[in-house]
Amino acid sequence: xxxxxxxxxxxxxxxxxxxxxxxxxxxxxxxxxxxxxxxxxxxxxxxxxxxxxxxxxxxxxxxxxxxxxxxxxxxxxxxxxxxxxxxxxxxxxxxxxxxxxxxxxxxxxxxxxxxxxxxxxxxxxxxxxxxxxxxxxxxxxxxxxxxxxxxxxxxxxxxxxxxx
Numbered sequence: 248x249x250x251x252x253x254x255x256x257x258x259x260x261x262x263x264x265x266x267x268x269x270x271x272x273x274x275x276x277x278x279x280x281x282x283x284x285x286x287x288x289x290x291x292x293x294x295x296x297x298x299x300x301x302x303x304x305x306x307x308x309x310x311x312x313x314x315x316x317x318x319x320x321x322x323x324x325x326x327x328x329x330x331x332x333x334x335x336x337x338x339x340x341x342x343x344x345x346x347x348x349x350x351x352x353x354x355x356x357x358x359x360x361x362x363x364x365x366x367x368x369x370x371x372x373x374x375x376x377x378x379x380x381x382x383x384x385x386x387x388x389x390x391x392x393x394x395x396x397x398x399x400x401x402x403x404x405x406x407x408x409x410x411x
Contacts, residue, residue, distance in 0.1 A: 250275075250276055251274055251357075251358035252277070252356070252357045252359075253270060253274065253277050253278065253280070253359050253361055254279070254280050254282055254351060254352045254355060254359070255267060255270060255279050255280070255326065255361040255362075256284070256344070256361065256362045256363075256382075257281045257282060257283055257318070258318065260365070262394075262398065263363040264322075264325060264363075265394075266361055266362060266363035266364075266393040266395070267281075267322060267325050268325075268329060270391070271326060271329035271331050272329075274359075275330050276330055276331070276332065277331055277332070278331070279323075279326050279331045279333040279334075280333070280334060280335075280336050280355055281323040281326055281336065282319070282337075282338060282348065283315050283316075283318045283319035283322070283335070283336070284342075284347035284348060285311060285312070285315045285337065285338070285339050286339070286340070287339045287340075287341070312337070312339065315339070316335070320335045323335040336351070338351060343378075343381070345381035345382045345385065346385075348360060348378070349382055349386050349387070352386065352388055358388065358389065359389045359390070360382060360388060360389070360391070361391050361393065362378065362379045362382060362390070362391070362393070363379075363392075363394075363395060364395070365398065379392045
């Protein structure tokens with residue numbers, strides 16, 4: 248069996264780090280793109296054309312781009328330390344994170360999309376949306392959603408107690 252090419256969605260959270268750790272154990276030495284999806288401020292600032300505050304927003308956007316590159320880079324470093332052949336990628340579009348992930352997976356022709364799970368439920372998941380659920384519904388390739396140990400424990404506890 249050949250080693251799969253992975254797209255790992257990474258936002259720097261402990262859940263994303265846990266997903267990288269798990270997938271490195273599952274697919275040692277796999278090639279991986281560590282993707283951080285960010286939304287530039289241009290969508291927010293579109294109505295401010297010509298306004299003096301726009302210069303400040305451009306500065307903030309440049310700083311956000313730098314931070315995004317650091318986040319993706321830290322994910323790639325973690326993946327490399329764990330034995331994956333990884334490199335970072337930052338996407339800056341007005342699309343949602345799930346759209347960016349699905350589109351990048353297709354463009355890169357990866358075998359598997361990997362995401363961490365935050366374990367949000369109920370109204371929080373409804374209001375905030377679920378990137379992993381959206382990717383699962385729209386992806387055209389295999390998708391692996393990995394809960395962190397903390398999320399897995401909370402889910403098991405919820406099933407045992409019957410709480411949500």
